[in-house]
Amino acid sequence: MDRSSDLLLCIRDVYKIYVMGGQEVRALDGVSLDVHVGEFVAVMGPSGSGKSTLMNLIGCLDVPDSGSYLIDGAEVSTLDEYELARIRNKKIGFVFQGFNLIARTTALENVELPLMYGRQKNRTERATAALTRVGLGDRLDHKSSELSGGQQQRVAIARAIVSQPRLILADEPTGNISTLQSEEIMQIFQELNEDGVTIVMVTHEEDIARHCKRRVEMRDGQVVSDQPIENRLLAKDVLLELKKPRESKVSVLLPGA
Amino acid sequence: MAVIEYFRLAIRSLNSNKMRTALTMLGIIIGVAVTILVVAIGQGATKSVTDQINGLGTNLLMIRQGPREMRLTAASRNAPAQSQNTLTLLDSRTIAKQFPESILGVAPQVRGNVQVRLNGANATSTVLGSTPEYLVVNNFTMRAGRFFTNYEDQGNLKVCVVGNTVAENLTGKGETDLTGQILSVNKSNYTVIGMLAPKGTGTGGPDPDDVVMMPITPAMQRVLGVKNISGISIACTSPEMMPLAQQQITSLLRQRHHLHPPFPQNDDFQVMNQTDLLARSQSVTGTMTSLLTAVAIISLIVGGIGIMNIMLVSVTERTREVGIRKAIGATPRDILMQFLIEASIISVLGGIIGVVCGVLGTILLASIAGWSTMVSPTALGIALVVSASVGIFFGIYPARKAASMNPIQALRYE
Numbered sequence: 240m241d242r243s244s245d246l247l248l249c250i251r252d253v254y255k256i257y258v259m260g261g262q263e264v265r266a267l268d269g270v271s272l273d274v275h276v277g278e279f280v281a282v283m284g285p286s287g288s289g290k291s292t293l294m295n296l297i298g299c300l301d302v303p304d305s306g307s308y309l310i311d312g313a314e315v316s317t318l319d320e321y322e323l324a325r326i327r328n329k330k331i332g333f334v335f336q337g338f339n340l341i342a343r344t345t346a347l348e349n350v351e352l353p354l355m356y357g358r359q360k361n362r363t364e365r366a367t368a369a370l371t372r373v374g375l376g377d378r379l380d381h382k383s384s385e386l387s388g389g390q391q392q393r394v395a396i397a398r399a400i401v402s403q404p405r406l407i408l409a410d411e412p413t414g415n416i417s418t419l420q421s422e423e424i425m426q427i428f429q430e431l432n433e434d435g436v437t438i439v440m441v442t443h444e445e446d447i448a449r450h451c452k453r454r455v456e457m458r459d460g461q462v463v464s465d466q467p468i469e470n471r472l473l474a475k476d477v478l479l480e481l482k483k484p485r486e487s488k489v490s491v492l493l494p495g496a
Numbered sequence: 497m498a499v500i501e502y503f504r505l506a507i508r509s510l511n512s513n514k515m516r517t518a519l520t521m522l523g524i525i526i527g528v529a530v531t532i533l534v535v536a537i538g539q540g541a542t543k544s545v546t547d548q549i550n551g552l553g554t555n556l557l558m559i560r561q562g563p564r565e566m567r568l569t570a571a572s573r574n575a576p577a578q579s580q581n582t583l584t585l586l587d588s589r590t591i592a593k594q595f596p597e598s599i600l601g602v603a604p605q606v607r608g609n610v611q612v613r614l615n616g617a618n619a620t621s622t623v624l625g626s627t628p629e630y631l632v633v634n635n636f637t638m639r640a641g642r643f644f645t646n647y648e649d650q651g652n653l654k655v656c657v658v659g660n661t662v663a664e665n666l667t668g669k670g671e672t673d674l675t676g677q678i679l680s681v682n683k684s685n686y687t688v689i690g691m692l693a694p695k696g697t698g699t700g701g702p703d704p705d706d707v708v709m710m711p712i713t714p715a716m717q718r719v720l721g722v723k724n725i726s727g728i729s730i731a732c733t734s735p736e737m738m739p740l741a742q743q744q745i746t747s748l749l750r751q752r753h754h755l756h757p758p759f760p761q762n763d764d765f766q767v768m769n770q771t772d773l774l775a776r777s778q779s780v781t782g783t784m785t786s787l788l789t790a791v792a793i794i795s796l797i798v799g800g801i802g803i804m805n806i807m808l809v810s811v812t813e814r815t816r817e818v819g820i821r822k823a824i825g826a827t828p829r830d831i832l833m834q835f836l837i838e839a840s841i842i843s844v845l846g847g848i849i850g851v852v853c854g855v856l857g858t859i860l861l862a863s864i865a866g867w868s869t870m871v872s873p874t875a876l877g878i879a880l881v882v883s884a885s886v887g888i889f890f891g892i893y894p895a896r897k898a899a900s901m902n903p904i905q906a907l908r909y910e
Contacts, residue, residue: 295904298823300822300823300903300904300907301904320827320828321828324822324825324826324827324828327823327824328824333823333824339820339907343508343512344508352824353825356824356826356827398824402825
């Protein structure tokens, strides 16, 4: 099957080397990775394995020392700061572990920001639609301090999807919130993925990774395993189970049950 | 991003830190207000001195002793006794006699500080000896009694005419009529024969009403014990006659004082007209104004450094916010503008408030201290422009710092 036409990310032989305290750290040591449109990839690995560096690279926050990285057919390693900012704005939506909403600012204003930087029109309507989609249509004017962790993360997701990017990058999106809220977040991601949005997510939680479609494992700056996920969890089902009496919850989470 | 959006961002951020914004603004407010105040006082002083000199009349010539290079300063105006005592009463009388076609009146003057007593009350004042022509030449009028006469001068009689400030210092009330009373001047008794109409003071300068006037002969011989006069005021017959009079007086005095060329380097006196006096007073007030302006500029710079300081703190504090904004697509320019406009709003708003405070302060000062002041629209405009540029100048470094942040490190900042 020829899938080159829907190749969204194409990473070839990428190196990123830092010098810390006089010592050379090979954060990315010859990484190659392809991600096609519609994929849902979990990037896993211990801390120091290079997954954060990889995410920064994919998110166009950083450029490789050597190697090639194409996003949507555009070579990133030669772009300047302004072009990188444009790609981040148009093609990528970020979801962070710490939510990273702008303080003292309402949900709506936070979601409008990417549209503002992208000089887009109908900001309020589009931001309202995005917030409604993540189930916060009634919390438009709440400031981030007035929202729960799960709600804040949903605002962050709304902000990530509002400019309709092709790729969503999530860095430990369920790291700071409860199990129930995590499932709600994963449900939103799975729905977005169904609608054709490509998602790349860094996580160290096995349960969360099992919601994805593909699992990439890194160690010492290299990809050590890359395979499809079997027995994929659907957040919709997990949520149903979670809302049932406690005893039956375990059966869904255990593989092969 | 549209400019209006930068303004919205900046205003929201300033609003969320009201106290800090207000204190930072205070630096600029003080700077601008001080500038306005200082310039208003400077210009007011210039104007009042100019008015005073203009009030002397266009026909007036002044002769002072000393070479032309000597500059008139606030200090030497009160102390005319300089190293060269060259002008004599005879000089004055010769001038009065020789040029009737060009000169209307001649008033020689001596001045000195004296102790005055009245019924046990003590005060210091200035004694001013002259001739009856003084009234005409210097535009003085009487409010009670009469001025002294040539008869009293020639007779070396002990009479005097006093100004309101002397009356106020001795009796507590400026309006008191001392005519007929005996005034002790340096322990010698003088009969008060009249009261001078008050002239009022301008800004700075000596109080023209703090004066005891008497005929020049007793003033020189009895009170001050001097042989020379300190200056001569001359009223010309018409403004057209002034150049002629100036020339006549100059050559007469050079001859009388046995002076040799080159002139005017060797002159031991100066003949000045109104224009000369204006030029001199302007050079004095000009120096004062530039000095005060320097102080004002320094205070504006200090205010600007305050802005830079706070903006640096603000940038550091909001490192993470900068990281978030960059991650979702803000360009370096977007970040630069956000912080720069914040700094500019502080300085421009501070400038406007400063202008208001400065103008109010000027009005207050004028009404309470009675100083004459003048607020010029030019000064207001300059203060605003300067304060805005201060904000942009001192805001650019912190804003560039924010704009050049690495988004990855900024996002990781705790």
